[in-house]
Structures are given as structure tokens and as C-alpha cells.
Amino acid sequence: MRALVATLFALFAALAVWSFAVAPAHGWAMPENVATLGTSVDELFGKIQWIVGAFFVLTVGGLAWIVWRSAQGGGGARSALASHTKLEVLWTVVPGAILVWLALVQIAPWEAMKFSSSIPRSADGKPKPPLCEVWASQFDWRALYPGADGRCGTGDDLHSPYELVVPVNEPVVLALHSRDVIHSFFVPSFRLKQDILPGRETLVWFECTKPGTYDLLCAELCGWGHYKMAGSVRALPRAEYEQFLERKTRELSSNGMEDTK
Amino acid sequence: MKLLARVFSTDHKVIGLQFFWSGLLMALFGALSAMLIRWQLAWPWSEMPVVGGLVFPKSGGVPSPEFYSALFTFHGTVMIFFVVIPLLTGWLGNYLIPLLIGARDMAFPVLNMISYWIMPFAMASLAIGFCVEGGSAQAGWTSYPPLATLTSATPGSLHGQTWWLLAIVLAGISSTLGAVNYVTTVVKLRAKGMGWLRMPLTVWALFLAACIQLAGIPVLTSGGILQLSDRVLGSGFYSASGSPLLWQHLFWFYGHPAVYVVILPAMGVVSDVLSVHARKGVFGYKPMVFSLLGITLLGFMVWAHHMFVSGMNPALGMAFGVATTLIALPSGVKVFNWLATLWGARLQLTSAMLFALGFVALFITGGLSGLWLACTPVDVYMHDTYFVVAHFHFIVFGGSVFGLFAAFYHWFPKMFGRMLDERLGRAHFVLTFVLAVGVFLMMHQLGLAGMPRRIADPTVYPSLRHLVPLNVSITWCALLLGASQVLFLANLFWSLWRGPRAPRNPWKAASLEWEADSPPPHGNFGAQPEVERGPYEYDPRTDGRDFQPQAVTLFPPA
Ligand SMILES: [Cu+2]
Ligand SMILES: [Cu+2]
Numbered sequence: 001m002r003a004l005v006a007t008l009f010a011l012f013a014a015l016a017v018w019s020f021a022v023a024p025a026h027g028w029a030m031p032e033n034v035a036t037l038g039t040s041v042d043e044l045f046g047k048i049q050w051i052v053g054a055f056f057v058l059t060v061g062g063l064a065w066i067v068w069r070s071a072q073g074g075g076g077a078r079s080a081l082a083s084h085t086k087l088e089v090l091w092t093v094v095p096g097a098i099l100v101w102l103a104l105v106q107i108a109p110w111e112a113m114k115f116s117s118s119i120p121r122s123a124d125g126k127p128k129p130p131l132c133e134v135w136a137s138q139f140d141w142r143a144l145y146p147g148a149d150g151r152c153g154t155g156d157d158l159h160s161p162y163e164l165v166v167p168v169n170e171p172v173v174l175a176l177h178s179r180d181v182i183h184s185f186f187v188p189s190f191r192l193k194q195d196i197l198p199g200r201e202t203l204v205w206f207e208c209t210k211p212g213t214y215d216l217l218c219a220e221l222c223g224w225g226h227y228k229m230a231g232s233v234r235a236l237p238r239a240e241y242e243q244f245l246e247r248k249t250r251e252l253s254s255n256g257m258e259d260t261k
Numbered sequence: 262m263k264l265l266a267r268v269f270s271t272d273h274k275v276i277g278l279q280f281f282w283s284g285l286l287m288a289l290f291g292a293l294s295a296m297l298i299r300w301q302l303a304w305p306w307s308e309m310p311v312v313g314g315l316v317f318p319k320s321g322g323v324p325s326p327e328f329y330s331a332l333f334t335f336h337g338t339v340m341i342f343f344v345v346i347p348l349l350t351g352w353l354g355n356y357l358i359p360l361l362i363g364a365r366d367m368a369f370p371v372l373n374m375i376s377y378w379i380m381p382f383a384m385a386s387l388a389i390g391f392c393v394e395g396g397s398a399q400a401g402w403t404s405y406p407p408l409a410t411l412t413s414a415t416p417g418s419l420h421g422q423t424w425w426l427l428a429i430v431l432a433g434i435s436s437t438l439g440a441v442n443y444v445t446t447v448v449k450l451r452a453k454g455m456g457w458l459r460m461p462l463t464v465w466a467l468f469l470a471a472c473i474q475l476a477g478i479p480v481l482t483s484g485g486i487l488q489l490s491d492r493v494l495g496s497g498f499y500s501a502s503g504s505p506l507l508w509q510h511l512f513w514f515y516g517h518p519a520v521y522v523v524i525l526p527a528m529g530v531v532s533d534v535l536s537v538h539a540r541k542g543v544f545g546y547k548p549m550v551f552s553l554l555g556i557t558l559l560g561f562m563v564w565a566h567h568m569f570v571s572g573m574n575p576a577l578g579m580a581f582g583v584a585t586t587l588i589a590l591p592s593g594v595k596v597f598n599w600l601a602t603l604w605g606a607r608l609q610l611t612s613a614m615l616f617a618l619g620f621v622a623l624f625i626t627g628g629l630s631g632l633w634l635a636c637t638p639v640d641v642y643m644h645d646t647y648f649v650v651a652h653f654h655f656i657v658f659g660g661s662v663f664g665l666f667a668a669f670y671h672w673f674p675k676m677f678g679r680m681l682d683e684r685l686g687r688a689h690f691v692l693t694f695v696l697a698v699g700v701f702l703m704m705h706q707l708g709l710a711g712m713p714r715r716i717a718d719p720t721v722y723p724s725l726r727h728l729v730p731l732n733v734s735i736t737w738c739a740l741l742l743g744a745s746q747v748l749f750l751a752n753l754f755w756s757l758w759r760g761p762r763a764p765r766n767p768w769k770a771a772s773l774e775w776e777a778d779s780p781p782p783h784g785n786f787g788a789q790p791e792v793e794r795g796p797y798e799y800d801p802r803t804d805g806r807d808f809q810p811q812a813v814t815l816f817p818p819a
Contacts (some may be wrong), residue, residue: 001610001687008691009622012698016626019703027727028706030642041638048636052629055593059625062600067618070539070608082542082797084601091597092548096590102636103586107579109638114575138414181408182505184570184645188711188724191642195571198407199501202572215724219645219713221401223408223415224327227716 006068013060017053031189034210034235038191040109047105051098113192120171120205130175130203134164136196137179139225141216145245147252158248164233167241168211176202184220187233195220208235269378271370272783276377277356278676283380284348291339294332296743301329303729303736305718327416329717330399334417335387337402338425341519342432343384345661349526350436350474351377353668354443354467356676360774360781361464363452363790363812368445376438383431386424395419401715403516406499406508410491426489433482436474443471452773452812454792458550459811461772461796462543465550466529469557470522476561477515477522484511509568517564521556524624524656527664528553528595531617533796534667535599537770538614539606540807542797545598552591552598559588569640578637585635592628596621611768612686613670616663619694623659627652630705645715648708654701666693666749673756674763678780681760685752692745699738703731771808772796 023029033042112118119127133144133152143164147156152175166172176185178198185204186193194204208214218229236244270276293312300309306323308314313322324332355373359366367373390397399417400409408414409422447468451460460468488508490496497503536543543549565573565581599621608614630652634640643649666689673681710728712719719725719732766775773792777785790812798809 002608004691005610005615005618008694009618012622012694015698016702019706023706023709026706027710028703028731029709031711031724041642044636044639045633045642048633048639052632056625056629059596059600060622063603063618063622063625066600066603067608070603070606081544081601081604083545083547087597087601088545088548088594092590092594095593099586099590102632103583106582106586106636106638110575110579110582113638113641114578181411181414182405186645186711186713188642191638193570193641193644197501197505197572200572215711215722217711217713217722221330221405221408221715224325224330224399226330227326227718228721230721 002067002070006064009060009064009067013057013064016056016060020049020053030191033189033191034208034212034214035190035192036207036209037109037113038189040112041191044106044109048102051102055095116203118205119173119203120207128171128173128205130173131166132164133175133177134185135177135179136183136185136218136222136229138181138223139218139229141218141229141231145248147249156252158245158252160248162231164216164231165241165244166208166233166235167238168208168235170238171205171207173203173205176204181222182220183218183222183229186217186219187214188217189214190233193219208233211235211237269374271366271374273355273359273367273370273373274676274781274785276373277352277354279377280347280351280355280380281676283384284344284352287339287343287347287384291336291344292743292746294336294339296740297324298329298332298336299736299739301332301717302719303733305720326717327396327399330401330415330715331391331397331417331421333715334398334401334404334425338387338398338428340657341402341523342429343380343387345523345657345665346432346436346519347380348665349523349661350439350443350467350470351380353463353526353530353665354439354471357463357672357774358443358446358467359450360675360777360785361461361772362447362450362455363773363786363792364446364450365784365786365789367442368449369442372438373442376435376442379431379435379438383428383435386428386431390417390421390424390428393420393424395421397421398425403512404488404508405512406488406491406505407501410488410499412492423489423492426485426492430482430485430489433478433485437478437482440471440474440478443467444475447471452790452792455773455811456792458547459792459795461529462532462546462549462553463526463529465553466525466527466532469553470525473518473522473525473557473560477518480511481515484508487511506568506571506573509571509573510565513564513567514561517567518560520653520656521560523661524664525553525556527620527661527667528624530664530668530671531620532595532599532602533772534613534617534671535602535621536797536799537671537768538609538611538617539603540609540799541602541606542795542799543598544601544604545594546795546797548594549598552594555591556588559584559591563588566635566640569637570644582635582637582640586632589628589632589635592624596625596628610687611670612681612683612690613667613768615687615690615694616667616670619690620660620663620667623655623663623694623697626702627655627659630655643708645713646708647704647712647714650714651701651704651708654704658697658701663693666690671768672774673753674767675774675777675779675781677757677760678763678778679756679760680763680767681756682752685748689745689748689752692748693742696738696742696745700735700742703735707731707735769806769808771798771810773811776810776812 143160145158176196178196216231308322395416398421566585763779
């Protein structure tokens with residue numbers, strides 16, 4: 001039994017290490033990061049992975065080893081030590097120092113992601129106005145680009161259902177809105193997630209660094225259709241982005257009426 | 262009349278066992294719902310076995326998405342509020358506290374009886390939810406408004422949510438009454454000589470868990486009453502024009518410390534079980550007590566880590582992120598002390614010991630994955646993905662449930678006066694450990710790949726389709742994990758009637774409960790025990806009897 005239990009714990013430790021080590025090769029890791037702010041997330045993740053890995057192997061591996069080495073049945077114990085002050089100090093101070101360090105290094109990237117003082121600035125030094133409004137409702141996404149008047153919520157808004165189109169390689173600010181319950185704007189490839197509360201505007205910002213189409217998911221339970229609240233984000237070079245807006249404007253005028261689709 | 266006196270007993274042991282049996286019953290439903298959840302995730306929109314035909318005869322047994330929402334709402338609610346909390350505090354707290362501190366009963370026996378008999382009403386409310394129009398609550402065990410308060414938001418919010426709230430409020434009142442009792446009993450009724458620093462860690466942990474409940478539950482209960490008012494009286498505390506975030510704060514103010522309510526007692530139990538079955542005192546008793554205290558206090562300063570991306574002020578998120586990172590420290594101290602307890606010891610690999618060892622391995626895993634989640638920028642990605650699901654199942658299943666199994670195998674002889682079958686118990690451990698790892702370990706990878714929790718069909722997203730094989734293998738492990746619990750049930754019922762009679766002290770343990778008969782009679786102890794020393798006086802180097810009982814020995818060792 002002793003050998004079985006020790007093997008069980010050792011195998012568990014090996015399996016856990018393996019599951020993280022091979023994750024990228026199997027698509028079990030975070031998808032490729034394509035946003036500037038995501039870099040710090042991946043860096044922090046990697047650092048924590050080393051800390052977690054070291055303590056995990058030390059403690060679970062240690063447990064397996066202790067069980068393996070333990071005396072059994074009638075044999076006496078080698079140690080009846082009940083406490084040891086130096087050891088207690090050691091395993092309080094060392095992890096404590098690592099944790100304090102970890103608590104501090106997360107502050108700057110968090111500030112860059114979520115503090116309103118970090119909203120990207122335009123050339124005039126003022127916070128960049130939102131590129132568009134993103135409206136979430138049960139169970140779809142809709143991007144609303146301002147028309148010729150430069151404002152949303154007027155008759156000439158350009159609608160893009162299910163697909164958000166953004167220019168690549170420049171900071172983008174979005175204004176998130178909900179029509180009904182709480183939804184959450186989640187783009188894994190940007191490392192970006194933000195809940196959207198009904199009745200208020202929530203700003204998010206990012207800079208996508210690679211043209212492409214990325215999944216947009218709803219990450220907050222919003223009702224029976226939560227699972228199918230899928231959308232996408234298409235990142236285009238500036239010129240193609242302008243073409244997209246032009247096409248949308250043409251669609252709007254050719255209909256001769258407000259595009260409600 | 263005699264039957265009535267037994268049913269509405271005021272004996273802490275009877276009430277404890279009532280919590281045990283009803284917790285076990287609810288655990289069956291909770292486990293069943295978990296298996297159905299896994300069924301849908303592996304084979305979306307296929308015929309659900311057994312339940313499908315009963316609930317969805319029209320669609321040929323294929324579940325509806327709103328039924329899926331009802332399932333995970335039910336699973337979370339039942340497992341937290343009706344299984345692990347009532348088992349760890351109601352069962353263990355009631356049964357063990359008086360015995361371990363040398364008291365004849367609880368401080369308020371009638372209140373204790375009332376605290377139990379509120380629970381059947383709470384369970385009934387939960388069950389009624391399934392019978393009303395629109396079905397049972399579907400807003401998750403966290404029930405965020407406006408989804409939970411707008412009656413048109415989801416079918417379960419029509420009527421089911423009201424019954425859910427009633428169930429939560431009732432369960433909260435039950436737990437509060439229990440907690441008053443545990444705290445008072447520990448403070449007032451300790452036997453002569455049982456100083457605070459002579460209490461077994463199980464008692465410390467149960468005491469602190471009750472303190473957490475006393476401070477936290479009233480907040481959640483009042484929050485629940487406000488949500489009831491929004492739904493029934495048309496108030497708008499949590500509406501879009503009110504504050505949807507207010508609910509999240511009130512919910513997590515207890516919702517997070519509740520995690521410690523279900524982990525502290527398991528930690529206490531494991532400390533004691535490791536010590537008894539390693540024939541060695543708990544290493545670092547005082548650091549163990551201080552780390553329990555530290556977790557209790559810090560535990561009230563981290564609740565908003567569930568809300569990093571909720572839209573609350575990000576400066577708050579920063580503060581809560583720092584506090585959450587630091588709360589790992591006392592847990593880490595406990596892990597090192599457990600390992601030091603086992604170091605160089607003579608391990609008796611009984612079923613109880615195996616589950617305690619398993620607890621250490623799985624709790625370490627759940628604790629360490631919490632480091633990623635405490636890191637705010639990383640949590641932005643992880644929040645509401647399967648990574649979080651993996652993390653808290655390692656804590657609640659690997660921690661709380663393994664702790665419960667350790668307690669079950671350790672104290673069963675005392676509670677029922679019979680011995681369990683050790684071979685069945687060991688087989689139960691091996692299967693449970695292996696399959697629990699099979700179920701929960703790779704959920705980390707699901708979450709890393711971006712799979713959100715609470716979605717009925719991950720294949721909707723092209724980027725998640727390659728996860729199907731992983732989801733299928735997890736489901737197989739979950740079904741087998743459920744099935745393997747037959748070993749536990751068989752052992753329980755067989756031993757209850759056929760197990761060999763238990764001696765007074767089968768494990769040669771030093772704490773007070775082993776001075777009483779198995780099972781202890783009404784009043785617990787023949788003569789009031791007087792405590793002479795701490796609970797961990799084991800010295801395996803001596804010949805013959807290697808332990809010193811806490812009390813002046815009243816009986817010759819059995
Ligand atoms: Cu949603
Ligand atoms: Cu929490």
C-alpha cells in the first residue's frame with residue numbers, strides 16, 4: 001500500500017507538470033497573444049508558472065517521497081520533533097517574500113489595463129474617443145460606428161452585427177453597453193475581458209498587433225442562450241478599415257432607410 | 262411520543278447525524294447533476310440517460326439549454342449550501358465539538374434542534390423550484406441580478422428564482438443558529454483543564470469557521486431578502502438603475518469566506534487524522550493555530566477578487582488583488598507543517614489516513630493554481646473560464662470532500678459503534694483520487710484554451726472545437742467517479758449493520774472523544790473528564806503505549 005500511494009502521488013505530480021508543459025503543443029494553452037497589453041499577462045503567467053511549478057514539485061513530490069520513505073507497522077519513527085522555530089521562520093519568510101513580490105508586480109500591468117488614467121491619448125493629449133459602441137443583448141453582439149456626424153445614437157450610425165471591425169497597430173477604445181442583463185466582453189487573443197453592466201457605459205482599450213479574425217465570447221452567464229453568444233473581432237490594416245467603413249456607409253444610403261440588420 | 266423525542270432530539274450527536282444523512286442525500290442529487298452537466302459538455306444535445314426521457318419526453322430526451330442552466334445552478338447551490346457547509350459544520354461541528362472539548366452537550370440544545378429542522382424546509386423550497394412554471398432557478402449559484410431579478414430574463418427567473426432565494430435564506434438562518442451554538446459552546450463549555458491551546462486543531466477550525474459564519478451569513482441573508490424584495494415587491498435595489506454590483510458585493514462578502522467555512526474544518530480534521538495515524542504530534546501546533554486565525558481574518562478582506570472584471574473601481578481590484586495574493590501564505594505554512602508532521606513518522610495507511618494524505622496533495626494543487634487567479638492581470642483572462650472551475654474543485658472536492666471522507670473513516674467507529682471495512686475504504690480512496698484527478702486536472706487546460714464556464718455547448722466556438730476529446734475524457738472520469746462512490750455507500754451500509762463492534766479507542770488516539778463509549782451515550786462521558794495535557798502527545802519511540810490521553814484516564818485502554 002505504501003508503494004502504491006507513493007507512486008500515485010508521484011504520478012499525479014508528473015501528470016500535472018506534463019499537462020502544463022505540453023499544453024501549447026495541443027492547443028491547451030492560451031491562444032497566441034495579439035495585443036500589446038496581453039504581453040504583460042503572458043509574462044506574469046509565465047513567472048507564476050515557475051513559482052507554482054517549483055512549490056508544487058517540492059511539496060507534492062516531497063509528500064510522495066515521505067510516504068515512500070516512511071517506516072511502516074511496528075518500526076519506530078526516526079523523528080518525534082514537535083516544532084522547530086527556525087524552520088517555521090524559513091517557510092514563512094521565503095514564501096512570504098515571494099508573495100509580496102508577486103503582489104507588487106501585478107500592479108503596473110493592472111493599472112495599464114483598467115485605470116481610466118491609462119486610456120490611450122490622441123495627438124491632442126486628450127483621451128481617445130471610442131472607436132465605436134459595442135452593444136450586447138441576449139444573445140448577440142452589435143458594433144455601432146458613428147456616421148458622418150461623428151456620434152453614435154443618431155440616424156446615420158453604421159451597424160455591424162456579430163462582427164467588430166477594428167484597425168490594427170493603433171490603440172482602440174471601445175464603449176461597451178448592455179441592453180438587458182450583465183454580459184462580458186471576452187477576446188481571448190487580446191487577453192481582454194470586461195463585464196458590461198446594463199445602464200452604464202464601460203470603456204475598454206487595446207492595440208491589436210496582427211491582422212486577423214478573433215473569437216469574441218460572452219463570459220458572463222446571461223440567460224439560456226449564453227452559450228451561443230458568439231461574435232468575432234476582425235483586425236484590419238488602416239486602409240482596409242477605411243474601406244470597410246465606406247462600404248457600410250454605401251450600404252446605408254443604398255437602402256434609403258435605416259439599416260436595422 | 263418516544264419517536265417524536267428521537268426525531269426532534271436535542272442531543273448534539275443525534276442532530277449531527279441528522280445533518281450527516283440529509284447532507285448525504287443532497288450529495289447524491291448534487292453528484293447526479295454534475296454527471297448530467299458533464300454529459301452535455303461531452304456530447305452536446307444528445308439524449309441524456311435516465312433523466313432525459315423523464316424531463317424531455319417531447320425532444321426524445323435531449324435537454325434544453327435552459328435545463329442545462331438549471332442543472333449547473335442546482336449543482337453549485339446544492340453542493341455548497343446543502344452538502345459541504347452542512348456536513349462540515351452541521352455534522353462535524355455538532356458531533357465533534359462537545360466530545361472533543363469534554364462537554365455533555367451544546368450550549369443551546371433546543372436552538373440546535375431548530376437549526377436542523379429549518380433545513381428540510383430549505384430543501385423543499387429548492388425542490389419546489391423544479392415544479393413551477395419556467396423551471397428551477399437558472400442564474401447560477403451566484404444569481405447575479407438583473408438576470409435573477411428580471412422575470413423575463415430567463416425562464417428560471419419567472420418563479421424558480423424566488424424559491425431559490427427562499428432556500429438560501431432558510432439555509433442561512435439554519436447555519437447562523439448553528440454557528441451561535443458552536444461559538445458559545447467552545448467559549449463556555451470546555452472541560453476543566455482544556456485551555457485554548459490544548460484544543461485539538463479540529464475544534465479550533467470548527468470554532469473559527471463558526472465565527473466566519475456569524476460575521477458573514479447575515480450579510481448574504483439580508484442580500485437575499487433584498488433580492489426577494491426586488492422580485493416580489495417590485496423594489497429596485499439591484500436593477501440597472503439601482504446597483505447590480507451591490508448584490509455581487511453582498512453575495513461575495515459571505516460567498517468568499519464560505520470557502521473558508523468549508524476548508525478550515527477540513528484542514529483541522531486532516532491535521533488530527535495525520536497526527537493520529539502517523540503516531541506523531543502535529544508539527545508546529547501554534548503556527549497551525551495562528552495560520553487558521555490568519556486565514557479567518559484575511560478571509561474577510563478578499564471577497565472582491567471575484568469581481569476584478571465586474572466594472573467596480575479598478576483601484577479596489579488592485580487592493581483586493583494584493584490581499585488575495587497574501588492569503589496564500591497561511592495556507593502555505595499549513596502545508597509545510599503537515600509535511601513536517603509526516604516527516605520520519607510511522608504511517609498507518611488506514612482509509613482515513615489515505616484521504617488525509619490525498620487532501621494534502623489536492624489542496625496544494627488548488628491553492629497553487631489560486632496564485633494565477635490572485636494576479637489581477639492574469640485573472641482578467643482566467644475569470645469565468647474553466648481554469649476557475651478547476652481551481653475551486655481542487656479546493657472543494659480535493660479539499661473539503663477529501664476532508665469529509667477522512668473524517669468519515671476516522672470517526673465512524675465512534676459515531677456508529679462499528680468498524681468499517683478497511684479494504685473497501687482503501688479501494689474507495691484509490692479510485693476517488695485517480696478519478697478526481699482525471700476530472701479536474703485538465704480543466705485547467707480547458708480554461709487556458711479559453712473555454713468559459715456555464716456554456717451549454719463549447720463547440721459553438723471554432724476556437725474551442727479541438728477541446729472535444731478533452732471534454733469527453735473528463736466526462737468519462739466524472740461518470741466513473743460517481744459510480745465508484747458505490748464502494749463508499751456499500752461500506753457505510755454494510756458496516757452499519759454488519760461491521761465488527763468498535764472498541765472505545767480503535768486508533769489509539771489521545772483526544773477526549775476516545776474516552777467515551779462508541780457510540781457515546783446521552784451526556785457523552787461517564788464522569789466529567791479533566792484535561793491534563795495537549796491533544797498530540799505521541800511518542801513512538803517508547804515501547805508499548807505510544808500516546809498519552811488528554812484526560813486523566815478514566816478507563817483502562819481498550
Ligand atoms: Cu452571456
Ligand atoms: Cu473567493
